Amino acid sequence: MYRFFPILFIICFGTATVSAQNEKYFIGSSTIINDYRLAVDIASKQFPKYRQAVDKTYFEHLKFNTSRQEIYEIKVVVHVVYKDEVENISDEMIASQIEVLNEDFNQQNADTANLRPAFYNVKGNPGIRFTLDQVVRVQTNSDFMMEASSTYDDVNMMKKTAQGGSDPVDPEHYLNIWVCKIQSSVGQVLGYAFPPSGLFNWPAGSQEPSINVSGIVVDYRSFGRNGIGFSSGGPSWIVLNGRTTTHEVGHYLGLRHINGDAASSPQLDPCEVDDYMHDTPPQEQLSSHNCNANQNSCTENDTLPDMIENYMDYSSQDCQNTFTIQQADLMRNVLENQRNGLITDISSIKIANSSTFTMFPNPAKEQIVLRASTDLIKRVTLTSPTRKTIKILTSVDSLVELDISNLSPGIYFVSAEFESGSVTKRLVVD
Ligand SMILES: [Zn+2]
Structure with a gap:
């Protein structure tokens, strides 16, 4: 010692x-x-x-x-x-x-x-x-x-x-x-x-x-x-x-x-x-x-x-x-x-190879739905225009619903994480 x-x-x-x-x-x-x-x-x-x-x-x-x-x-x-x-x-x-x-x-x-x-x-x-x-x-x-x-x-x-x-x-x-x-x-x-x-x-x-x-x-x-x-x-x-x-x-x-x-x-x-x-x-x-x-x-x-x-x-x-x-x-x-x-790992998952999702409706008011194209969605993160985390949903599913009824109008970001990486999309709330 x-x-x-x-x-x-x-x-x-x-x-x-x-x-x-x-x-x-x-x-x-x-x-x-x-x-x-x-x-x-x-x-x-x-x-x-x-x-x-x-x-x-x-x-x-x-x-x-x-x-x-x-x-x-x-x-x-x-x-x-x-x-x-x-x-x-x-x-x-x-x-x-x-x-x-x-x-x-x-x-x-x-x-x-x-x-x-x-x-x-x-x-x-x-x-x-x-x-x-x-x-x-x-x-x-x-x-x-x-x-x-x-x-x-x-x-x-x-x-x-x-x-x-x-x-x-x-x-x-x-x-x-x-x-x-x-x-x-x-x-x-x-x-x-x-x-x-x-x-x-x-x-x-x-x-x-x-x-x-x-x-x-x-x-x-x-x-x-x-x-x-x-x-x-x-x-x-x-x-x-x-x-x-x-x-x-x-x-x-x-x-x-x-x-x-x-x-x-x-x-x-x-x-x-x-x-x-x-x-x-x-x-x-x-x-x-x-x-x-x-x-x-x-x-x-x-x-x-x-x-x-x-x-x-x-x-x-x-x-x-x-x-x-x-x-x-x-x-x-x-x-x-x-x-x-710390960042090599992140950059390697930044671009998911085959995984992506559709998000609808967009613009939206009350609720959005994320549908995975191939892989299952492991987690969904909703972030504010200044990239503050608002909500995290953990799930293992090909379809995820997200309640957005309490959001003020503006631009938000929705990230879906898959086994192979994560994909972020822009969401308009009106
Ligand atoms: Zn110190």
Whole structure:
């Protein structure tokens, strides 16, 4: 057994004071420093523009390699691992979380309008969609603890059926999300995730130790829109509206905290420690779960305030509203490389070979009927004009009826999934 520490980069504590203290505590146990990163940091001390030049070159390369042709789709499996019934969150709460992800990763969140003008030119759209593939519910007798002395085994228990958790579903091809009660004696942990391996912006040893623990873990009180919150032993004032999962998916797709986890490099000036995104401002600290628009923790050569709007800060979730362009590009690049199984699988089923369906009437008002041409329809998904999931019907039939009487007039999309793939059609409701 060895001590578990790299995950320190990716925890979200409930309170500001506890957060700062505990990060230092965790960081004190870390001795691994990535050689490349250290070299860049040291060179930057002597030549202040060195890191910017390295970053610029790197991200120009990334941009060149990052396709902007299509929206990537990731299939999601949610494991609800609960002990008490209150932890067994509803299907509606899960659906609301998928909605939040689809809004935040497509710049369709209403509060994107709150971004301060100083950051307009760096606002990035990842163009990633999430579809809920299945929900696995497991009742357990296990407690899931995360403490300073925790090992990898401890913090991954919920991912193992043999330890009272739930084994992942094909983690190369699906994003697995475990929702459970995360217990900790060092401050409330809202969620955590492992980044993929092979990314230059993370210290060695940060990545997931095995594909079988790939995915993210989110506390049940922090999952979904208007999360349940913390009724006791925690800070009930924290606004929880699904952004813990947005933040953790950011880590899962390669993003660092916006301050580059400055305290993990105590030998350097915190304002010199970077998240390796050159369109985020230098930031000494993470926010303290508040919305302090006046905070500017690094002022030398930096006129921008701290970017409290960024999903990778620790600001209150109701003032987070954006990724930057480079963050978006890095996540897309990770999907094209380190985590390409997630989208390769989707792209292979995007065009169903022989399967298709007819849909009538169209335009429609009350009800539509889908009739499969050859294969049986396994599932039908109705999405809004902004591609929010409205309804999912599971069925194994060649004929499916769908009630649409409660829809407002407009353009919708109906996807039918077959054994060989899925086909989407445009539906006009009048
Ligand atoms: Zn984090």
